[in-house]
Amino acid sequence: MSWHVLGAGSLGSLWAARLSRAGVPVQLILRDERRLASYRQTGALTLVEGDHASQHVIPARSLADDTPIERLLLACKAYDAADAIERVAHRLAPGAEVILLQNGLGSQDEVLERLPGRRCLFASSTEGAFRDGDWRVVFAGQGHTWIGDPADITAPSWLIDLQRSRIAHTWSPDILARLWRKLALNCAINPLTVLHGCRNGELAGYREDVDGLCAELEVLLRGCGQAEAAEHLQADVWRVIEATAANYSSMYQDVAGGRRTEVSYLLGYACTAGDRHGLSLPRLHALQQRLLAYLHSRGLPRH
Ligand SMILES: NC(=O)C1=CN([C@@H]2O[C@H](COP(=O)(O)OP(=O)(O)OC[C@H]3O[C@@H](n4cnc5c(N)ncnc54)[C@H](OP(=O)(O)O)[C@@H]3O)[C@@H](O)[C@H]2O)C=CC1
Numbered sequence: 001m002s003w004h005v006l007g008a009g010s011l012g013s014l015w016a017a018r019l020s021r022a023g024v025p026v027q028l029i030l031r032d033e034r035r036l037a038s039y040r041q042t043g044a045l046t047l048v049e050g051d052h053a054s055q056h057v058i059p060a061r062s063l064a065d066d067t068p069i070e071r072l073l074l075a076c077k078a079y080d081a082a083d084a085i086e087r088v089a090h091r092l093a094p095g096a097e098v099i100l101l102q103n104g105l106g107s108q109d110e111v112l113e114r115l116p117g118r119r120c121l122f123a124s125s126t127e128g129a130f131r132d133g134d135w136r137v138v139f140a141g142q143g144h145t146w147i148g149d150p151a152d153i154t155a156p157s158w159l160i161d162l163q164r165s166r167i168a169h170t171w172s173p174d175i176l177a178r179l180w181r182k183l184a185l186n187c188a189i190n191p192l193t194v195l196h197g198c199r200n201g202e203l204a205g206y207r208e209d210v211d212g213l214c215a216e217l218e219v220l221l222r223g224c225g226q227a228e229a230a231e232h233l234q235a236d237v238w239r240v241i242e243a244t245a246a247n248y249s250s251m252y253q254d255v256a257g258g259r260r261t262e263v264s265y266l267l268g269y270a271c272t273a274g275d276r277h278g279l280s281l282p283r284l285h286a287l288q289q290r291l292l293a294y295l296h297s298r299g300l301p302r303h
């Protein structure tokens with residue numbers, strides 16, 4: 001059974017190249033005929049690992065193709081997920097499964113709404129990859145991917161493909177707790193790095209702000225029924241800040257690169273969920289206002 005990977009961006013290319021290298025059948029779904037022509041001209045995806053680059057000739061079709069899909073890895077940004085899934089939903093074969101690789105929360109529900117009755121699995125990844133050219137991805141940070149299905153704790157048989165492909169992963173029956181925890185980490189770190197224009201490690205100079213946000217994020221997680229994800233959050237945030245001290249957060253990098261951020265699926269989702277549960281989260285709301293104003297001042301979308 002073939003994998004279809006929608007979105008040959010950083011993570012999509014990283015997954016497709018490793019699956020292909022292990023002999024697992026995989027195809028790319030590209031945005032349109034123009035992107036398909038560009039890919040065909042290059043002829044392969046390049047995966048850069050350390051100082052080694054390897055080429056992977058992976059078949060590709062455009063979104064307009066109509067061949068059936070049995071297993072789909074949705075590897076676009078959170079804000080593109082709903083639109084992308086609408087465009088391929090009619091191609092999903094009976095029993096097809098969809099793996100959602102988006103960071104944050106909210107996009108998963110948008111996809112589920114559009115795929116009633118289908119099995120959708122959620123993933124949360126700490127792997128790091130970026131594109132340093134068209135059809136070329138750099139595997140920048142070894143990490144781990146947790147995969148789970150809030151509606152069904154049965155592990156899918158295709159995890160064996162990931163094992164063969166050496167994609168480090170764990171089946172996670174409580175994937176929502178993982179996604180909430182990662183969202184909380186991202187909310188405590190990423191917006192402040194954007195507003196202060198700093199690396200993660202420089203947040204040590206804004207300890208009171210970070211700790212204040214952690215306290216509210218714990219209230220949020222508990223209020224949203226995610227008490228486990230709230231445990232020792234503050235200590236974990238400082239652990240991540242120290243472990244990634246020299247790095248710029250993904251949101252910082254998006255803003256610096258003039259790219260749209262996933263703010264609606266991170267801090268935006270947190271504030272909306274807090275309101276829905278009647279929680280008082282003044283620091284998170286103030287941070288959201290400052291961040292949105294800043295994005296606007298840089299000519300970037302506020303959603
Ligand atoms: N990169 C990383 O290290 C990590 C990323 N993540 C998360 O993974 C998700 C994906 O991120 P990332 O891989 O970095 O994103 P990228 O922007 O690198 O890749 C997204 C890809 O999706 C494609 N795409 C968007 N809409 C469509 C569509 N309708 N049809 C076909 N292709 C489409 C884009 O196409 P085009 O190139 O034509 O614009 C692009 O190639 C995000 O939620 C991110 O937060 C999580 C952990 C780490």
Ligand SMILES: CC(C)(CO)C(=O)C(=O)O
Nearest residue numbers: 185186189190244249250
């Ligand atoms: C490293 C970390 C946890 C910082 O929030 C991250 O995931 C990001 O930059 O998006």
